[in-house]
Amino acid sequence: MFHTSRWDYSVTGGSPTDPSLEKLKDKRVAIIGTGATAVQIVPHIARWAKHLYVVQRTPAAVDRRDQRETDSEWYKKEVANSPGWQRERLRIFHQHFTTAAQPSINLVNDQWTEAVSMAAVIGNPDPAAPKTMEDLPAYMKKLHAIDLPRQTAIRARAAQIVQDPAVAEKLQAWYPTWCKRPCFHDDYLSSFNRDNVTLVDTDGKGPDSLTPDSIVVADQKYHVDIIIFATGFRSPLDGTPADKANLTITGRNGVSMSQEWATHGPGTLHGVLDYNFPNLFLCGPRQASASLSYLFGVDALGKHSAYILKEAKLRAAGRPFAVATTKTAAEEWGTQVMMRAAPTAAIVGCTPSYMTLEGGIERVPPERQVIMARSGIWGLGIEDYLKHIEAWRAEGNLQGIEVST
Structure with missing residues (x-):
């Protein structure tokens, strides 16, 4: 075994x-x-x-992959045709995951860009996305309507390919794409x-x-x-960075990350620096954002962390220093995350998986739901999240960050 x-x-x-x-x-x-x-x-x-x-x-739910050689002439003409094309391609890729209008061009053109309803778990930039839990029923109805043709086609694909009808039926996913x-x-x-x-x-x-x-x-x-x-890995929503790395991470006044996050959730600014754990740069997705191109999200947070570290070193002027968010900034950021949490509530009701903590998300008591909302991802999608942190960097004053020498 x-x-x-x-x-x-x-x-x-x-x-x-x-x-x-x-x-x-x-x-x-x-x-x-x-x-x-x-x-x-x-x-x-x-x-x-x-x-x-x-x-x-x-x-x-197994869709076709269609692995094929890229037409180099098309690629040079339509995709890699100007400086900054890599970033623009990813920006358009992210625009596919919304219940609003789809982009007019597709510079990726694989089946991921058909999985529009994944906005339910990575955040939805649609201005009509729910603002409160009262808006959720209408939003869920819209998500299901958008998702149904895709999942129906995937079920039909299983029925077409698998020769034994009984086996084909058991291989057909009955849940929506985002589950x-x-x-x-x-x-x-x-x-x-x-x-x-x-x-x-x-x-x-x-x-x-x-x-x-x-x-x-x-x-x-x-x-x-x-x-x-083939039983998978720990959920990105379960445990702390310490738990995932099998480490004990100790912060201010001897606080344990495993205990602190389990009790109160993370206390970060932008998902990269926690008030209780100076000098520890994090890579999300909690209190940050997520892209279906996972490395893009890691790269974006790495760039943000590098900016904070560079500016902190300048302020320290060669002296040993500690850098962390202020407690006030962390609390305010958690509130901002919570205010945008409603679009990600669609995960409730999904079949057990690592996305739902094996169904545990259904059993969270009300007092913990607030902590979960504050601890989640930016509910309006990664491009909206990046607008916020890029505007913060443009101000140039490290608002909410404390550098101690």
Whole structure:
């Protein structure tokens, strides 16, 4: 048994540079999980294993990937045609994720740009996005109306590709796009047409138990030699940077980050500096923002942190220093985040996943909901968030930041 992120080549054969999993030829393999990781590896393992059991709690919505060579002439003419084209391309990419009008051009042109309703979890710049929880029912209705054609087409794709109608039905996602990470693959669904691949659907429950040689689901035993856990990772909404790095982070007056964030939530300015933890630069997404191009978000916060550090060093004039947000600025920023939280409330009601803390988000008591709203992401999308922090940088006075020498 091993997790996909701790791949055991001594069991499967192959190496990071050799994809030949020769040792699986006489093995019965089970993959537990059908999220983004499993979608990538199921087709490859199916080609090598004697038999593959894919153990499913909730089906993934798997759209086509259409990996293809880029037309270089089109790229030079339409995309890389002026200075700053990389930033403009990403700006237009972000404009796809809104319930408002879509951009007139598409400089990415893959299936991500069809997933408009992902605005429900990364923030929506639509001026008509909800301002309060009272606005949420009408907003949810609009989100579902926008999302339904996409998910309907993806369900139809599964029915078209998978030859066994019963299996095809179990592989069709019944939830809206924003509830789970959208997946894109051209070979995942067709893998279930192979004689050596069996879908083990658990009806949303997961496996019942393990025996020395089997996985048990609904009183049926599936004999396997190897179990591969494609069960994902910690939620971006769960725990603190300390927890994710398996560290103890201690701040002012001996405060523990794990305890402080669990009790009160983060106390940052712009999501990058917490009042209680001077000199510790953070990379979001909590109290910051998120892009579906994750590295773009990290880059934006890295640039912001570099600006703060540069200005702090100038003010310190060569002396040792500490830099942190002021308590007042952190409280005000948390309020600003909370005031924009309503568009991200659409996640409530989704099927259990890392996006919903495995359903735990449904059970948060009212007194904790305020802390969650203050601890979330900027609800109007990453471009709106960047306007705020870029305007703050343009003022040039480090408003809300304290440099102590």
